[in-house]
Amino acid sequence: MExxxxxxxxxxxxxxxxxxxxxxxxxxxxALSHAIAxxxxxxxxxxxxxxxxxxxxxxxxxxxxxxxETALNNIQNGIQEIEEWSNPETGVIHISYLNILGVDLxxxxxxxxxxxxxxxxxxxxxxxxGDIDEYLDKxxxxxxxxxxxxxxxxxxxxxxxxxxxxxxxxxxxxxxxRSSLSLFELSGEPFVGLKxxxxxxxxxxxxxxHTNFELASTYDAEDLITVAGFIxxxxxxxxxxxxxxLMLDGLVWIPIQEEGWxxxxxxxxxxDRYLSPAAKRFIEHIGYGIQVxxxxxxx
Numbered sequence: 001m002e003x004x005x006x007x008x009x010x011x012x013x014x015x016x017x018x019x020x021x022x023x024x025x026x027x028x029x030x031a032l033s034h035a036i037a038x039x040x041x042x043x044x045x046x047x048x049x050x051x052x053x054x055x056x057x058x059x060x061x062x063x064x065x066x067x068x069e070t071a072l073n074n075i076q077n078g079i080q081e082i083e084e085w086s087n088p089e090t091g092v093i094h095i096s097y098l099n100i101l102g103v104d105l106x107x108x109x110x111x112x113x114x115x116x117x118x119x120x121x122x123x124x125x126x127x128x129x130g131d132i133d134e135y136l137d138k139x140x141x142x143x144x145x146x147x148x149x150x151x152x153x154x155x156x157x158x159x160x161x162x163x164x165x166x167x168x169x170x171x172x173x174x175x176x177x178r179s180s181l182s183l184f185e186l187s188g189e190p191f192v193g194l195k196x197x198x199x200x201x202x203x204x205x206x207x208x209x210h211t212n213f214e215l216a217s218t219y220d221a222e223d224l225i226t227v228a229g230f231i232x233x234x235x236x237x238x239x240x241x242x243x244x245x246l247m248l249d250g251l252v253w254i255p256i257q258e259e260g261w262x263x264x265x266x267x268x269x270x271x272d273r274y275l276s277p278a279a280k281r282f283i284e285h286i287g288y289g290i291q292v293x294x295x296x297x298x299x
Contacts, residue, residue: 003075005039006068008032009047013065018053029053089119091278096125096132096141100200100224101265103245105161106145113285120278128223129201136270142279143269147203158287159266163241165204166253170234176252183208183239183258190218190236192227200224203263204239 012021012032022029040047047061057065085092097106102124110122125135135141148157167181175181194201218236221227224246227238232250240246241263242253267286269275275283 001039001042003072005035006072008035009039010065010068010072012036012048012055013057013061016055018055086276086278088277088281089117091276092121092123093276093279093282094123094125094140094142095145096127096135096143097145098132098147099126099128100243100245101145102126104243105265109145109160109286113282116285117281120282136268139273142275143267143283145265145267147200148264148266154271155268156271157266157268158283159264160286161265163243163263163265165207165239165256165261165263166242167237167256168228168231168240169237169252169254170231171250171252172234173237173252175237175254178254180255180257183256183261186237192218192230192236192238193220194224194227195220195222200241200263207239207261 008021008025008027011025012018015021015024018032019029022032025032036047043060043064045060046058047064048055049058084090095106106124106126110124114120125132125141127135129146132141132144132146136144145160148159167175167183167186169175175185194204219230221230224240224243227240228246228248228251230236231238232248239256239261240253267283269279269283
């Protein structure tokens with residue numbers, strides 16, 4: 001059974017005349033008669049009472065017609081919904097992102113984009129590194145906002161911000177009055193680290209490997225806000241980006257003397273997966289905004 005057969009059937013049912021229906025459909029009358037006959041054969045019942053070229057639905061035709069109208073309406077609604085969701089001006093953009101980025105970066109990106117594209121909607125999914133990777137791999141999200149260290153070969157990547165990292169201590173820590181610190185001065189300090197599924201962990205681990213020494217973590221927290229809370233309580237020190245979600249009272253942010261200590265955050269999507277026009281335009285917008293700003297200073 002083909003979609004065109006169903007459309008032919010409804011046209012004949014509406015006009016009740018084979019010749020008129022064939023002209024409306026822009027096909028020959030024999031071709032139309034053949035299509036209707038084939039449909040009736042597939043169903044195993046006649047659909048029309050015939051009187052020459054005049055036709056009228058019988059009880060089977062009326063029964064079948066109600067379902068065909070519903071089915072074709074649903075198909076048309078599906079086509080329309082896909083158009084609305086994928087249209088660059090009215091579509092839906094699905095983004096997953098690390099929890100900590102939901103305090104400042106993600107809301108500001110959504111707000112700025114909707115200034116120019118007010119009818120575009122966003123479906124947002126937040127979580128730890130494992131969560132957002134799964135959203136992307138399963139196709140729930142079109143793209144995700146994360147750390148560069150999580151990027152794989154089948155991913156495309158645009159840097160959004162480079163956030164400087166700081167040594168963070170409590171206000172009553174002996175280091176609290178320092179204007180800067182070398183990481184080597186943290187040797188022997190209780191260090192609040194991060195568990196595997198936090199997006200910043202790979203960045204910090206990589207940077208410490210290049211310093212030729214390792215810090216033994218006293219605590220490993222699930223997320224960055226927990227790290228900040230442990231530091232505030234005097235349970236250790238850590239290295240964190242200075243983002244709004246972490247700016248707790250009682251914390252002191254000390255610049256790191258060694259160079260290259262920053263957290264690169266960007267937009268990632270899969271090369272091998274379809275992106276809607278709405279998603280593509282958003283990516284282009286992010287890329288263009290970075291070019292215009294002329295830098296990645298985290299502003």
